Amino acid sequence: MHRNLSKAVVMLALAALVLTAGTAFAAGTLTMGTNAEFPPFEYVEGDAVVGVDAEIAAEIAKDLGLELVIENMAFDSVIPALVSGQIDIGVAAMTVKPERLNSVDFSKTYYNARQACIVRKDGGVTDGETLYGAAIGVQNGTTGDYAAEEYSETIERYAKALDAVLELAGGKLDAVIVDAPVAQNIIDALGDDNLILLDNIAFEDEFYAVAIPKGKPELVESINQTIDRITQDGTLDAILLKYFPATEEAE
Numbered sequence: 001m002h003r004n005l006s007k008a009v010v011m012l013a014l015a016a017l018v019l020t021a022g023t024a025f026a027a028g029t030l031t032m033g034t035n036a037e038f039p040p041f042e043y044v045e046g047d048a049v050v051g052v053d054a055e056i057a058a059e060i061a062k063d064l065g066l067e068l069v070i071e072n073m074a075f076d077s078v079i080p081a082l083v084s085g086q087i088d089i090g091v092a093a094m095t096v097k098p099e100r101l102n103s104v105d106f107s108k109t110y111y112n113a114r115q116a117c118i119v120r121k122d123g124g125v126t127d128g129e130t131l132y133g134a135a136i137g138v139q140n141g142t143t144g145d146y147a148a149e150e151y152s153e154t155i156e157r158y159a160k161a162l163d164a165v166l167e168l169a170g171g172k173l174d175a176v177i178v179d180a181p182v183a184q185n186i187i188d189a190l191g192d193d194n195l196i197l198l199d200n201i202a203f204e205d206e207f208y209a210v211a212i213p214k215g216k217p218e219l220v221e222s223i224n225q226t227i228d229r230i231t232q233d234g235t236l237d238a239i240l241l242k243y244f245p246a247t248e249e250a251e
Protein backbone atom coordinates (compact mmCIF):
# COMPACT_ATOMS: atom_id res chain seq x y z
CA MET A 1 0.00 0.00 0.00
CA HIS A 2 2.61 2.45 1.14
CA ARG A 3 4.94 1.22 -1.54
CA ASN A 4 2.28 1.63 -4.24
CA LEU A 5 1.59 5.14 -3.04
CA SER A 6 5.21 6.23 -3.21
CA LYS A 7 5.44 4.58 -6.60
CA ALA A 8 2.46 6.63 -7.75
CA VAL A 9 4.09 9.78 -6.41
CA VAL A 10 7.29 9.02 -8.27
CA MET A 11 5.31 8.36 -11.46
CA LEU A 12 3.48 11.67 -11.07
CA ALA A 13 6.69 13.55 -10.45
CA LEU A 14 8.21 11.92 -13.52
CA ALA A 15 5.20 12.79 -15.64
CA ALA A 16 5.40 16.40 -14.47
CA LEU A 17 9.10 16.48 -15.31
CA VAL A 18 8.52 15.10 -18.80
CA LEU A 19 5.71 17.57 -19.45
CA THR A 20 7.64 20.62 -18.32
CA ALA A 21 10.83 19.47 -20.01
CA GLY A 22 8.94 19.40 -23.29
CA THR A 23 7.76 22.98 -22.96
CA ALA A 24 10.64 24.59 -21.12
CA PHE A 25 11.99 27.27 -23.44
CA ALA A 26 14.85 29.56 -22.58
CA ALA A 27 13.47 32.64 -20.78
CA GLY A 28 10.03 32.51 -22.39
CA THR A 29 11.36 32.60 -25.92
CA LEU A 30 10.89 30.38 -28.96
CA THR A 31 14.04 30.41 -31.07
CA MET A 32 13.52 29.81 -34.75
CA GLY A 33 16.46 28.98 -36.99
CA THR A 34 16.27 29.89 -40.65
CA ASN A 35 18.34 30.91 -43.63
CA ALA A 36 17.04 34.32 -44.61
CA GLU A 37 18.21 34.12 -48.21
CA PHE A 38 14.99 32.69 -49.56
CA PRO A 39 12.48 35.36 -50.52
CA PRO A 40 9.55 35.50 -50.04
CA PHE A 41 9.73 32.81 -47.33
CA GLU A 42 12.56 34.45 -45.39
CA TYR A 43 14.74 37.42 -46.17
CA VAL A 44 16.36 40.30 -44.37
CA GLU A 45 14.70 43.70 -44.41
CA GLY A 46 16.58 46.33 -42.42
CA ASP A 47 17.56 44.53 -39.22
CA ALA A 48 14.70 42.06 -39.32
CA VAL A 49 14.10 38.67 -40.84
CA VAL A 50 10.70 38.85 -42.55
CA GLY A 51 8.65 36.67 -44.88
CA VAL A 52 6.04 33.94 -44.91
CA ASP A 53 7.94 31.71 -42.47
CA ALA A 54 8.65 34.51 -39.99
CA GLU A 55 4.93 35.27 -39.87
CA ILE A 56 3.96 31.61 -39.46
CA ALA A 57 6.52 31.30 -36.66
CA ALA A 58 5.06 34.41 -34.99
CA GLU A 59 1.66 32.67 -34.93
CA ILE A 60 3.25 29.55 -33.42
CA ALA A 61 5.00 31.62 -30.74
CA LYS A 62 1.81 33.53 -29.99
CA ASP A 63 -0.13 30.30 -29.41
CA LEU A 64 2.64 29.01 -27.13
CA GLY A 65 2.74 32.30 -25.22
CA LEU A 66 6.41 32.73 -26.08
CA GLU A 67 8.43 35.52 -27.62
CA LEU A 68 9.82 34.69 -31.06
CA VAL A 69 13.58 35.02 -31.57
CA ILE A 70 14.99 34.43 -35.06
CA GLU A 71 18.50 33.12 -35.71
CA ASN A 72 19.76 33.53 -39.25
CA MET A 73 22.19 30.82 -40.35
CA ALA A 74 23.33 28.76 -43.34
CA PHE A 75 20.55 26.50 -44.60
CA ASP A 76 22.59 23.37 -43.98
CA SER A 77 23.14 24.46 -40.36
CA VAL A 78 19.44 24.47 -39.48
CA ILE A 79 19.10 20.72 -38.86
CA PRO A 80 22.39 20.48 -36.89
CA ALA A 81 21.24 23.48 -34.78
CA LEU A 82 17.99 21.64 -33.99
CA VAL A 83 19.84 18.45 -33.10
CA SER A 84 22.27 20.28 -30.79
CA GLY A 85 19.46 22.24 -29.11
CA GLN A 86 20.72 25.66 -30.24
CA ILE A 87 17.28 26.45 -31.71
CA ASP A 88 13.75 25.28 -30.84
CA ILE A 89 12.26 25.12 -34.33
CA GLY A 90 13.49 25.33 -37.92
CA VAL A 91 11.25 27.31 -40.26
CA ALA A 92 13.14 27.59 -43.51
CA ALA A 93 10.87 26.62 -46.41
CA MET A 94 12.16 23.20 -45.51
CA THR A 95 10.89 20.30 -47.57
CA VAL A 96 9.93 17.15 -45.70
CA LYS A 97 12.43 14.52 -46.84
CA PRO A 98 12.80 10.94 -45.55
CA GLU A 99 16.54 11.55 -44.95
CA ARG A 100 15.76 14.59 -42.80
CA LEU A 101 13.26 12.58 -40.75
CA ASN A 102 16.21 10.57 -39.47
CA SER A 103 17.45 13.67 -37.62
CA VAL A 104 14.36 15.79 -36.90
CA ASP A 105 10.57 15.62 -36.74
CA PHE A 106 8.27 17.70 -38.92
CA SER A 107 4.97 19.40 -38.27
CA LYS A 108 2.04 19.24 -40.65
CA THR A 109 2.95 20.73 -44.00
CA TYR A 110 1.93 24.31 -44.82
CA TYR A 111 3.01 24.86 -48.43
CA ASN A 112 3.24 22.86 -51.64
CA ALA A 113 6.22 23.78 -53.81
CA ARG A 114 8.32 22.27 -56.57
CA GLN A 115 11.79 22.85 -57.96
CA ALA A 116 12.24 25.09 -60.97
CA CYS A 117 15.06 25.37 -63.47
CA ILE A 118 16.25 28.87 -64.37
CA VAL A 119 18.22 29.25 -67.61
CA ARG A 120 19.36 32.02 -69.94
CA LYS A 121 17.13 32.53 -72.95
CA ASP A 122 20.24 32.66 -75.11
CA GLY A 123 21.86 29.65 -73.36
CA GLY A 124 22.01 26.03 -74.44
CA VAL A 125 19.69 24.47 -71.85
CA THR A 126 16.12 24.26 -73.10
CA ASP A 127 14.75 21.07 -71.51
CA GLY A 128 15.58 18.03 -69.39
CA GLU A 129 17.63 16.52 -72.21
CA THR A 130 19.96 19.51 -72.57
CA LEU A 131 20.18 19.88 -68.77
CA TYR A 132 22.14 16.60 -68.58
CA GLY A 133 25.79 17.37 -67.90
CA ALA A 134 25.20 21.13 -67.70
CA ALA A 135 26.88 23.37 -65.11
CA ILE A 136 24.11 23.72 -62.53
CA GLY A 137 24.09 26.15 -59.61
CA VAL A 138 22.20 25.37 -56.40
CA GLN A 139 21.91 26.46 -52.78
CA ASN A 140 24.03 24.08 -50.74
CA GLY A 141 22.17 21.18 -49.10
CA THR A 142 18.76 22.01 -50.55
CA THR A 143 16.39 19.79 -52.46
CA GLY A 144 17.52 21.75 -55.54
CA ASP A 145 21.00 20.43 -54.83
CA TYR A 146 19.64 16.85 -54.77
CA ALA A 147 17.58 17.43 -57.93
CA ALA A 148 20.67 18.74 -59.75
CA GLU A 149 22.52 15.52 -58.92
CA GLU A 150 20.05 13.65 -61.12
CA TYR A 151 21.23 15.67 -64.11
CA SER A 152 24.87 16.53 -63.72
CA GLU A 153 28.14 16.07 -61.91
CA THR A 154 29.03 19.71 -62.51
CA ILE A 155 27.24 21.32 -59.59
CA GLU A 156 28.27 24.64 -58.07
CA ARG A 157 26.99 25.02 -54.52
CA TYR A 158 26.32 28.48 -53.11
CA ALA A 159 25.28 29.78 -49.69
CA LYS A 160 22.55 31.83 -51.39
CA ALA A 161 20.37 30.96 -54.36
CA LEU A 162 20.71 34.59 -55.50
CA ASP A 163 24.47 34.18 -55.95
CA ALA A 164 23.87 31.15 -58.16
CA VAL A 165 21.39 33.11 -60.30
CA LEU A 166 23.88 36.00 -60.64
CA GLU A 167 26.52 33.55 -61.88
CA LEU A 168 24.00 32.14 -64.35
CA ALA A 169 23.14 35.64 -65.57
CA GLY A 170 26.87 36.32 -65.97
CA GLY A 171 27.34 33.19 -68.08
CA LYS A 172 29.34 31.15 -65.56
CA LEU A 173 26.57 28.56 -65.15
CA ASP A 174 24.10 26.94 -67.57
CA ALA A 175 21.19 26.56 -65.14
CA VAL A 176 20.07 27.06 -61.55
CA ILE A 177 17.69 24.70 -59.75
CA VAL A 178 15.82 26.24 -56.83
CA ASP A 179 12.31 26.17 -55.35
CA ALA A 180 9.88 27.64 -57.91
CA PRO A 181 8.39 30.45 -55.76
CA VAL A 182 11.89 31.65 -54.92
CA ALA A 183 13.10 31.31 -58.52
CA GLN A 184 10.27 33.57 -59.68
CA ASN A 185 10.91 36.04 -56.87
CA ILE A 186 14.63 36.31 -57.74
CA ILE A 187 13.97 36.71 -61.48
CA ASP A 188 11.42 39.45 -60.78
CA ALA A 189 13.80 41.20 -58.39
CA LEU A 190 16.70 41.12 -60.88
CA GLY A 191 14.49 42.26 -63.77
CA ASP A 192 16.76 40.40 -66.23
CA ASP A 193 14.71 39.52 -69.33
CA ASN A 194 17.30 36.99 -70.38
CA LEU A 195 16.48 34.74 -67.39
CA ILE A 196 13.55 32.36 -67.82
CA LEU A 197 12.02 29.38 -66.04
CA LEU A 198 11.80 26.15 -68.00
CA ASP A 199 8.29 24.72 -67.79
CA ASN A 200 9.02 21.39 -69.47
CA ILE A 201 10.87 19.56 -66.69
CA ALA A 202 8.65 17.56 -64.34
CA PHE A 203 9.97 18.06 -60.82
CA GLU A 204 8.28 16.34 -57.88
CA ASP A 205 5.87 17.99 -55.48
CA GLU A 206 7.54 19.15 -52.27
CA PHE A 207 5.88 20.11 -49.01
CA TYR A 208 7.27 22.58 -46.50
CA ALA A 209 6.92 21.96 -42.77
CA VAL A 210 8.34 23.19 -39.49
CA ALA A 211 11.31 21.11 -38.32
CA ILE A 212 11.38 20.18 -34.62
CA PRO A 213 13.99 18.37 -32.54
CA LYS A 214 13.14 14.71 -32.04
CA GLY A 215 11.41 13.69 -28.81
CA LYS A 216 9.11 16.72 -28.41
CA PRO A 217 5.65 15.40 -29.23
CA GLU A 218 3.88 18.21 -27.28
CA LEU A 219 5.68 20.84 -29.32
CA VAL A 220 4.80 19.07 -32.59
CA GLU A 221 1.19 18.87 -31.43
CA SER A 222 1.05 22.55 -30.52
CA ILE A 223 2.59 23.60 -33.85
CA ASN A 224 0.13 21.37 -35.71
CA GLN A 225 -2.72 23.08 -33.87
CA THR A 226 -1.42 26.48 -34.90
CA ILE A 227 -1.13 25.34 -38.52
CA ASP A 228 -4.73 24.06 -38.35
CA ARG A 229 -5.89 27.33 -36.81
CA ILE A 230 -4.19 29.63 -39.34
CA THR A 231 -5.37 27.40 -42.20
CA GLN A 232 -8.98 27.55 -40.97
CA ASP A 233 -9.21 31.19 -39.88
CA GLY A 234 -7.70 32.59 -43.08
CA THR A 235 -4.45 33.82 -41.51
CA LEU A 236 -2.27 31.57 -43.70
CA ASP A 237 -3.98 32.74 -46.90
CA ALA A 238 -3.55 36.35 -45.80
CA ILE A 239 0.16 35.79 -45.15
CA LEU A 240 0.65 34.13 -48.56
CA LEU A 241 -1.28 36.88 -50.32
CA LYS A 242 0.91 39.49 -48.65
CA TYR A 243 4.13 37.97 -49.97
CA PHE A 244 3.07 36.68 -53.38
CA PRO A 245 2.00 38.88 -56.26
CA ALA A 246 -1.78 38.71 -56.59
CA THR A 247 -1.50 37.33 -60.13
CA GLU A 248 0.23 34.19 -58.89
CA GLU A 249 -1.46 31.14 -57.45
CA ALA A 250 -0.39 31.09 -53.82
CA GLU A 251 -0.64 27.34 -53.41
Ligand code: ARG
Nearest residue numbers: 035038092093094095142143
Ligand atom coordinates in the same frame (compact mmCIF):
# COMPACT_ATOMS: atom_id res chain seq x y z
N1 ARG B 1 12.84 23.59 -49.95
C1 ARG B 1 14.23 23.41 -50.13
C2 ARG B 1 14.77 22.39 -49.14
O1 ARG B 1 14.10 22.06 -48.20
C3 ARG B 1 15.03 24.69 -50.01
C4 ARG B 1 14.89 25.42 -48.72
C5 ARG B 1 15.88 26.55 -48.57
N2 ARG B 1 15.48 27.40 -47.51
C6 ARG B 1 16.10 28.53 -47.11
N3 ARG B 1 15.58 29.22 -46.17
N4 ARG B 1 17.20 28.87 -47.68
O2 ARG B 1 15.86 21.91 -49.27
